Amino acid sequence: MSNKIATAGNTGKKVRSDCFVTLELKNSGGIKIEQKSKVEVLYGKANNELCNDILKFYGIENAKLSLEDKGAVPLIITARIEAAVKQLIDTDKEYLLDFIEENNYTSEKEQFRFSRLYLPGNTPSMMLNAGIHDPNGIILDLEDSVAFDRKKEAQLVVRNALRGINFYGAERMVRINQFPKGLEDLKYLVPHNVHMLLVPKCEGAEQIKELEEKIEDIKKQYKIERPVLLMPIIESALGVEKAFEVASASENVVALAIGLEDYTADLGTRRTNEAVESFYARTRLVNACKAARIQAIDSVFSDVGDMDALRENVKVSKGLGFEGMGCIHPRQIKVIHESFAPEADEIEKAKKVVNAFIDATEKGLGVVSLGTKMIDPPVVKRAETTINLAISLGLISENWREEFLNSEI
Amino acid sequence: MGQKYANLVKNAVGRMVPTEVNGQKQVPFQGVGKYKPDARKYSSKISSCADYPEDGNKQVASLKDALVKAGLKDGMTISTHHHFRNGDLLANKIFDIAKELGVKDLRWVPSASFPCHEHLIQYLEDGTIHHIEGSMNGPLGRFASHGKMKGLGVLRSHGGRYQAIQDGDVHVDITIIGAACADSFGNANGLYGPSASGLLGFALADSEYADKVIVVTDNMVPFPCSPWQIQGNHVDYTVQVDQVGIPEKIVSGTTQITKSPDRLLLAEMTAQFCLEAGIIRDGFSFQSGAGGTSLAVGDYFAKIMREKNIKARFARGGSNKYLVSMLEEGLVDYILDGQTFDLDGVKSMADNPNHVWTSPFTSYNYHGKGNFAGLVDVVILGATEVDVNFNANVVTHSDGLLLHGIGGWQNCLFSKTVILPIPLFRDRIPVVLDEVTTICGPGELIDVIVTERGIAINPKRKDLIEKLKDSGLPIKTIQELKEEAEKICGKPAKPEFDDELVAVIKWVDGTIIDSVKKVKS
Numbered sequence: 001m002s003n004k005i006a007t008a009g010n011t012g013k014k015v016r017s018d019c020f021v022t023l024e025l026k027n028s029g030g031i032k033i034e035q036k037s038k039v040e041v042l043y044g045k046a047n048n049e050l051c052n053d054i055l056k057f058y059g060i061e062n063a064k065l066s067l068e069d070k071g072a073v074p075l076i077i078t079a080r081i082e083a084a085v086k087q088l089i090d091t092d093k094e095y096l097l098d099f100i101e102e103n104n105y106t107s108e109k110e111q112f113r114f115s116r117l118y119l120p121g122n123t124p125s126m127m128l129n130a131g132i133h134d135p136n137g138i139i140l141d142l143e144d145s146v147a148f149d150r151k152k153e154a155q156l157v158v159r160n161a162l163r164g165i166n167f168y169g170a171e172r173m174v175r176i177n178q179f180p181k182g183l184e185d186l187k188y189l190v191p192h193n194v195h196m197l198l199v200p201k202c203e204g205a206e207q208i209k210e211l212e213e214k215i216e217d218i219k220k221q222y223k224i225e226r227p228v229l230l231m232p233i234i235e236s237a238l239g240v241e242k243a244f245e246v247a248s249a250s251e252n253v254v255a256l257a258i259g260l261e262d263y264t265a266d267l268g269t270r271r272t273n274e275a276v277e278s279f280y281a282r283t284r285l286v287n288a289c290k291a292a293r294i295q296a297i298d299s300v301f302s303d304v305g306d307m308d309a310l311r312e313n314v315k316v317s318k319g320l321g322f323e324g325m326g327c328i329h330p331r332q333i334k335v336i337h338e339s340f341a342p343e344a345d346e347i348e349k350a351k352k353v354v355n356a357f358i359d360a361t362e363k364g365l366g367v368v369s370l371g372t373k374m375i376d377p378p379v380v381k382r383a384e385t386t387i388n389l390a391i392s393l394g395l396i397s398e399n400w401r402e403e404f405l406n407s408e409i
Numbered sequence: 410m411g412q413k414y415a416n417l418v419k420n421a422v423g424r425m426v427p428t429e430v431n432g433q434k435q436v437p438f439q440g441v442g443k444y445k446p447d448a449r450k451y452s453s454k455i456s457s458c459a460d461y462p463e464d465g466n467k468q469v470a471s472l473k474d475a476l477v478k479a480g481l482k483d484g485m486t487i488s489t490h491h492h493f494r495n496g497d498l499l500a501n502k503i504f505d506i507a508k509e510l511g512v513k514d515l516r517w518v519p520s521a522s523f524p525c526h527e528h529l530i531q532y533l534e535d536g537t538i539h540h541i542e543g544s545m546n547g548p549l550g551r552f553a554s555h556g557k558m559k560g561l562g563v564l565r566s567h568g569g570r571y572q573a574i575q576d577g578d579v580h581v582d583i584t585i586i587g588a589a590c591a592d593s594f595g596n597a598n599g600l601y602g603p604s605a606s607g608l609l610g611f612a613l614a615d616s617e618y619a620d621k622v623i624v625v626t627d628n629m630v631p632f633p634c635s636p637w638q639i640q641g642n643h644v645d646y647t648v649q650v651d652q653v654g655i656p657e658k659i660v661s662g663t664t665q666i667t668k669s670p671d672r673l674l675l676a677e678m679t680a681q682f683c684l685e686a687g688i689i690r691d692g693f694s695f696q697s698g699a700g701g702t703s704l705a706v707g708d709y710f711a712k713i714m715r716e717k718n719i720k721a722r723f724a725r726g727g728s729n730k731y732l733v734s735m736l737e738e739g740l741v742d743y744i745l746d747g748q749t750f751d752l753d754g755v756k757s758m759a760d761n762p763n764h765v766w767t768s769p770f771t772s773y774n775y776h777g778k779g780n781f782a783g784l785v786d787v788v789i790l791g792a793t794e795v796d797v798n799f800n801a802n803v804v805t806h807s808d809g810l811l812l813h814g815i816g817g818w819q820n821c822l823f824s825k826t827v828i829l830p831i832p833l834f835r836d837r838i839p840v841v842l843d844e845v846t847t848i849c850g851p852g853e854l855i856d857v858i859v860t861e862r863g864i865a866i867n868p869k870r871k872d873l874i875e876k877l878k879d880s881g882l883p884i885k886t887i888q889e890l891k892e893e894a895e896k897i898c899g900k901p902a903k904p905e906f907d908d909e910l911v912a913v914i915k916w917v918d919g920t921i922i923d924s925v926k927k928v929k930s
Binding site: 016017038039040041042043044045046070071072073074100128129132133166329330331394 | 670671673674807808809835836837838861862881896897898899901902904905
């Protein structure tokens with residue numbers, strides 16, 4: 001490599017929790033580290049040691065490294081330096097800090113996916129506190145929110161975030177780049193307990209199959225057994241037509257999401273608040289998902305200031321059969337959860353049905369009835385889902401039946 | 410410079426503090442409620458009406474004229490007030506005049522200073538001002554932290570400032586009171602005129618105890634200026650100027666509800682805590698500051714009160730448009746206002762009899778027969794640092810720099826429940842530590858720390874621990890919070906200091922609770 005100077009990271013007045021690294025390889029003179037840090041008094045020495053250690057790890061003996069630090073945590077500093085090193089030296093070696101034990105949890109095919117919070121993959125400041133807002137999932141995004149020339153930097157940031165940032169139980173998702181470029185992202189994700197990959201602009205089962213082959217290769221290499229779940233995003237006219245094919249392409253496909261900005265662009269129309277232009281696509285997608293017994297997930301709502309409009313939007317979405325929605329701002333999470341949650345009268349009705357079902361089972365009756373009305377098994381199943389949902393959302397207690405029976409007396 | 414290395418003794422919170430400051434003997438902090446001076450209050454001189462104009466017109470031609478007539482000379486103590494906040498034009502003008510007159514070694518006792526007072530650094534350098542006793546915000550604090558001020562800084566709370574003047578710890582030679590509205594006799598208020606700022610409570614002690622009192626206004630009205638928040642009977646001279654303050658900077662920049670999702674979460678958790686602890690109930694009282702997070706707490710309180718049909722008896726402010734709308738909606742019966750942060754607050758104070766102006770005497774003074782701060786059910790405050798013993802810091806940052814004043818913070822600690830909603834770390838700087846850089850409030854008075862990653866209740870508050878034990882809120886120990894912060898940020902190194910002192914922190918009773926050292930350059 002002829003280039004001798006590389007930079008990585010972000011700088012500027014508004015940048016927080018990040019750093020900007022300039023690395024210059026030299027022929028002699030040893031290692032020189034220049035540090036300008038907002039937190040120099042508290043972490044200047046620790047940063048210095050870290051910089052030296054990384055350069056040593058890559059066998060660099062003569063270089064000037066300048067670190068302009070805006071309070072980046074170590075896992076970001078290391079990602080930035082590694083990114084700079086890899087522009088100058090051809091190496092596959094990865095400088096990894098410890099994988100924190102809190103990040104060892106798994107996700108289930110069936111779990112709730114009401115909300116998933118998008119986090120730009122090259123913007124560390126939004127990642128550290130993402131989990132505290134309690135989204136069902138967080139999405140570290142390598143696709144649209146990352147500039148074309150920053151894709152490699154972002155891969156390292158996202159890898160380190162998966163290892164070292166605690167998302168407090170949220171499902172750990174990454175949106176990879178569009179096929180086939182997204183295949184290059186996998187080795188930074190699969191070995192680091194990514195739960196789910198979002199596959200943008202998915203247009204057929206072939207893409208899913210090729211993706212899974214690559215995932216399997218990496219899993220074998222790292223002796224990983226747990227599955228990597230997939231949520232393909234349908235965002236083109238062709239994708240909509242192929243929705244069922246994609247939905248049933250693999251047992252690891254657990255949900256389909258719809259991306260309406262790209263879809264409406266593909267239609268040659270404009271996205272409106274009433275969303276008539278995407279009605280067909282949305283219902284088609286819901287139907288495909290239900291047919292394949294997976295979850296249908298709606299697009300994001302982009303007006304982050306208007307919570308009332310968001311609430312209305314979620315109600316419509318829920319009415320169409322969607323079971324979740326993307327968030328681009330943490331304040332949207334609560335509104336989305338509340339709006340997907342069953343309403344009070346829904347819960348009351350479900351309590352009656354489930355109670356009648358338990359009653360009938362205990363008495364050994366084959367038929368469940370409420371008053372004079374017979375209840376079909378699907379109705380019982382839906383009521384059970386509602387009750388479980390209400391319990392998990394903290395709307396009713398696990399001992400709801402005790403209270404219910406007392407109130408009936 | 411010798412005094413900056415004066416004898417240090419260990420006080421009741423284990424901090425080393427000087428026994429003498431700027432030539433005055435000092436009492437080290439002895440514990441909350443322990444120090445009770447057996448003495449009479451300080452007295453101002455007896456004046457005679459015979460020495461004042463028969464027609465009541467005390468107006469002189471200019472501020473310079475007033476200062477000369479008041480006998481401005483070397484070594485005097487000059488006091489001002491921060492009602493105009495960052496829009497204050499007066500303090501800078503006073504010291505421009507002092508410089509012009511060649512006066513040296515003045516002691517400046519502002520009720521607070523703001524970044525607009527950076528102008529005064531030149532006078533600290535050239536000896537016009539010897540030192541500052543009062544909050545030092547931003548540039549002045551930075552200047553002091555590097556050991557460049559000739560004397561030692563003395564930081565007091567709003568109540569502590571009243572106490573110090575009342576007790577005679579600080580004798581004010583000349584006070585200059587900027588007022589939005591005044592008459593030539595000296596009656597004044599902060600309610601009417603282009604520089605309206607609400608009330609003038611911070612100037613009360615000075616008007617009562619200073620040797621010479623000058624009222625300066627850009628809105629001189631014929632006698633009587635009513636209401637007279639400052640009584641002209643205390644006033645020696647009045648001055649009319651073109652402008653005393655810059656209106657858009659008088660309205661504080663922090664009086665907007667935060668938009669940060671992390672801070673909104675903190676506020677929501679705080680409100681939820683208060684609800685589950687049974688603090689939000691009919692007839693309760695609360696105080697929350699003017700910062701973005703505190704405002705959001707008030708907003709969540711309002712939501713809860715509306716939903717549950719609860720009314721508060723009073724809110725202590727810091728008033729602003731949010732609190733005013735709660736008053737007008739009937740969610741609170743009274744606002745007891747100590748400082749008005751926006752024009753909605755000013756208007757409400759002028760028009761609504763239930764919007765009551767208070768002073769540091771009624772609200773905060775510890776050497777009185779009680780004060781309002783102790784009657785408040787819950788107060789929401791901020792801090793730069795908290796430690797595992799619940800001690801809190803509001804004046805220095807973790808790098809050791811003195812950058813903020815105390816305000817009413819110490820005084821509010823006497824509320825029945827004190828809650829500090831603070832982020833666990835700010836840009837890798839942990840906020841919960843083993844030991845705070847500077848103790849401004851002893852842990853025994855701080856009840857709850859709310860962070861986005863967990864809520865710690867002071868073990869002394871067994872009642873709160875009991876009430877919240879089945880709560881869905883993330884209750885943790887303060888030690889757990891500290892460890893969580895360190896896990897994310899790394900264990901921070903401690904700032905290094907020189908032995909030289911730059912300032913002392915007074916407790917509400919006038920004793921010294923901690924000292925601030927010069928940062929190593």
